[in-house]
Every structure is written in structure tokens, then in C-alpha cells.
Amino acid sequence: MSRPGNGAKEPGGRRAETRQRLYRAAAELIAEQGFAATTVDSIAERAGVAKGTVFYNFGSKEALFSGLLDHGIERLADALDAAARGPAESPVAVLDALMLAQLRFFDEYGPFARVLLAEMWRTAWQDAVLRLRTSVLAVYERVLADAVAAGELRPGFDTGTAATAVFGMVLTVAIERRALRPDQPVEDVHATLVELVHRRISP
Amino acid sequence: MSRPGNGAKEPGGRRAETRQRLYRAAAELIAEQGFAATTVDSIAERAGVAKGTVFYNFGSKEALFSGLLDHGIERLADALDAAARGPAESPVAVLDALMLAQLRFFDEYGPFARVLLAEMWRTAWQDAVLRLRTSVLAVYERVLADAVAAGELRPGFDTGTAATAVFGMVLTVAIERRALRPDQPVEDVHATLVELVHRRISP
DNA sequence: GCTTTTGCACCGACTGGTCAGTTCAAAACA
DNA sequence: TGTTTTGAACTGACCAGTCGGTGCAAAAGC
Numbered sequence A, B: 001m002s003r004p005g006n007g008a009k010e011p012g013g014r015r016a017e018t019r020q021r022l023y024r025a026a027a028e029l030i031a032e033q034g035f036a037a038t039t040v041d042s043i044a045e046r047a048g049v050a051k052g053t054v055f056y057n058f059g060s061k062e063a064l065f066s067g068l069l070d071h072g073i074e075r076l077a078d079a080l081d082a083a084a085r086g087p088a089e090s091p092v093a094v095l096d097a098l099m100l101a102q103l104r105f106f107d108e109y110g111p112f113a114r115v116l117l118a119e120m121w122r123t124a125w126q127d128a129v130l131r132l133r134t135s136v137l138a139v140y141e142r143v144l145a146d147a148v149a150a151g152e153l154r155p156g157f158d159t160g161t162a163a164t165a166v167f168g169m170v171l172t173v174a175i176e177r178r179a180l181r182p183d184q185p186v187e188d189v190h191a192t193l194v195e196l197v198h199r200r201i202s203p
Numbered sequence C: 001g002c003t004t005t006t007g008c009a010c011c012g013a014c015t016g017g018t019c020a021g022t023t024c025a026a027a028a029c030a
Numbered sequence D: 001t002g003t004t005t006t007g008a009a010c011t012g013a014c015c016a017g018t019c020g021g022t023g024c025a026a027a028a029g030c
Helices: A015-033 A040-047 A051-058 A061-085 A090-110 A110-119 A123-149 A159-180 A186-198 B014-033 B040-047 B053-060 B062-085 B091-108 B110-119 B123-149 B160-179 B186-198
Strands: none
Touching: A015 A040, A015 A061, A015 A110, A015 B014, A015 B160, A040 A051, A040 A061, A040 B040, A040 B091, A051 A061, A051 B160, A061 A090, A061 A110, A061 A123, A061 B160, A090 A110, A090 A123, A090 A159, A090 A186, A110 A123, A110 A159, A110 B110, A123 A159, A123 B091, A159 B091, A159 B160, A186 B160, B014 B040, B014 B053, B014 B062, B014 B110, B040 B062, B053 B062, B062 B091, B062 B110, B091 B110, B091 B123, B091 B186, B110 B160, B160 B186
8 A cells, every 4th residue: 555664764765864854844943933833734845845755754734743842852862962972071070061062063953953952851752751751861970970079069968950950052143143143153152151150261 | 281191100090900800800810811811801800990991001912911921020120139239159059049039929919820820831922931031030030140259060061951950840830839839838948959069968 | 869871790602714634535655 | 766945826813903783871952
């Protein structure tokens, strides 16, 4: 039958590329207008694809969006994991690296950052939020726990809240920079955040 | 004309109360579902009012939302201003007070916090964002600038980015707490944020 | 006093338009 | 050859905004 057989796995495949284009178009439009205000027609048009293709590939508007969230969260988790595995002198230095990696990721996938921020706490996508918590926030929390273990943070420090705090801080700043100060180097923003969090200040 | 003509000004007036109820209902529903997905019918229903009343009072769905944003931003700005004017030993202590005030405000008006987070960067509401920046973020920025002047922060420190960072951090944490840890005292969350930002840590 | 008028605030059925999702035959691909 | 995409027509639900009408309390008239 004409049901989605496979072909979705191979990264370079025709179908995979169509999906990428749809993800990109959907992220842009939803970032601009929100999920409900974005029509499937407009997504298809921006992706340069027929409307039928959207339903052939995803089955529904919701499934497309759900796939988009999963896709983005997975890539973000990969980026943070990679940063966390790099060489670093101390847990706190790893925290720096994480923040920079998150900034760079959202610099590249700006529309996704806005989608994530806007939809993150919507009860409709609780599954995706759960994945965000277990695969992205967990990276931050682990590093903070390491810092506690290394004596760089007080024992008993609430690493869960702190992880959310740092993630939200970077997310907000990344979006603000893209919207209002696109020319400011990411490194400068990162330096400010590091100073703010680490108090590495020389008056 | 023969009669009060407005009635919108007097806080206890019938019309003012209707508007308050509509703001509240709209904030709750939009926080849950987003602006576009929220119908005027549902807002009216939750407010215990007929649909026509919404249009009588605000003219359009957009105008209602715009009014809601302004209303909330104004109250938030007032809350932060009050906190900033309170007695404090140093600019950094004022920063603490600001974060606590913001946490408390969003604790009380949780739905508004989510609306703000989700819609803040939507180009459609640029005016409201501008008001947020000039009346809310400016309070943070001023305090940070004071800290620079007092030698508590390095000269040249990017107070604009830092203000956004702190605001976004508190906003994110406030929403997460309400959604996932409603029993945790606001003061505990505040303490964690203060430690994170101030490095007041005793290993 | 007490009756009538005025107009604010509200009501809710109705309308005109929009959009998600379906269907399918034909074409393009690989 | 089987898979994927196309494009266009169709439907059924849904929704913002409209509009004629109601209730009511204060002011004006008597």
C-alpha cells in the first residue's frame, strides 16, 4: 500500500531530506506565529512541497510538530553531551562549555529555540518536555552535581533548580541576542553569562 | 451625557470587574493552550460572561490580549520598583530583592508568567515587549549599573545582557516550580538562585 | 413621590470565512 | 517496480466578529 514503508532512516535519503525541509519550515513559521496559527498549507509552501506530502510523511500537523520537538531536543542533547565530554579542568569549567554549546546551538537553530521556549510548558507536549528534562537538563544537573562532589559547590545545593535556571537563562539570552543584537558575538554574551554565574570579576 | 460615561476607571466599577475577570480567564486559557488556540467563546465562558461582552469591552481578541500584556507588565514593573526602593545594604542586595519579588509575582500570577514567556518574542506584540524592556528589564539593568558604579561588578560589564539573563532565569525557574514542584517554598528557590548568581557558597 | 427616559453593560444566535485532514489519479523518482 | 511526491478538489468542523435585543439604575420630567 502507499503507507510509509521505510526510507526514513537513511540520512541522505529523499524522504529524509523532505522531512528536514518540513522541520525547518515548521520551526520558522511556528516561531513566528505559534503552533495553532500556523497552517499546514503555509508550512508546505515554505518547504517547497505539496500539502499532501506533509500528510504522507507525518500523518498530521500534531505529529509533524511532535517530531520537530523530538528532533531538536535530540540534537541539542547531542551538542551538550559532546561539550560535556570535552577536556576541562573542573566541573565549573564544564558548565562554561555547556553554556557556550547551548548558545551556539540556539544561534544556529534560532527558530527552534523560540519554539521550545514558547511550547515547553504546554501540557499538550508533556512527553517532549520529559525528554528535554531527561536528556538536556540532566546534562546540566550532572555537571552541577560533579561540582558539588568536587567541593566547588556547597553540599545540599539544589542542582535541579539550578540546572533549570542556567538552561532558562541561556535560552532567554540566546533568543534576545538573535532578535535584538544579532551582531554581538556569541562569545561576548557567553563571557557575560560566565561572569554573572561565576563572579569572575576584576573591579 | 447623563451618566458615568466610563466606569472603566473606578476600580470597583462593574465594567472594571468584568475586565479583570476576562483578563484572568484569558491568562489561564492562553497559558494552557496558546493565543491562537484559545477561543473567545472559552474565555467568555470561563469568565462567566457572554461572548458579546468581550467584544463590547475590548473590541477584538487581539485587543484583549494586548490589554492583558500591558496590565501584567505594569503590575510586574510596580512590584519590582517597590522591591528596588526597599532598604538594602548594597546594589547586589537589591538584586536579591528583585529576584525574590519577581519570583513572588509569578508565583501569584503563574498563568501570566507562562503567557509572557511564550509570547514575549512574538513579533506581533513588539509594543508590549518594548514596554517590558523599558519598565521591567530596566529595573534590573539599573541595579546592575549601580553595582558596577559601586565597584561590585567590573566596569564595562554588559548590564543589558545580564539583566535579560537574570530575568529569564527567574522566569523559567518560577514556571518550572509551579508546574513541577509547587510545594517547594519560593524562598528555597530564591536561595538557590542567589547562590548561583552570587557564589555565596560555603563548601 | 412615581413615572418616563436615557444609555451603559451585557447577551447569545447567527454568519461568512478559514483550515485540518481526506482522497486519488497521475507523475517523478531510484 | 515499488516508493514517494504532486496538486487540486472536497468536506466538515470551528471560530472571530456582528447585531438586534434585554436589563437596570440613575437622571429627568411631572
